[in-house]
Amino acid sequence: MDKARMSLGELSIQYEFKKSDILTQIAVQQQNVTELEKEIKEEFGDVRVHIETGEIVKQ
Structure with a gap:
């Protein structure tokens, strides 16, 4: 059970890092378009x- 919880925690952390990275990339691209x-x-x-x-x- 502890191993499963640790794996879930690691996945959650990886998800948040990936999400943050993607949001940063979107912000950079929006700035480029502007x-x-x-x-x-x-x-x-x-x-x-x-x-x-x-x-x-x-126009």
């Missing part, structure tokens, strides 16, 4: 970029 949007706005003005085609459409 910076890219800012660069596009500076270069092209107030536009929309169609994600699938890359088409730039003025």
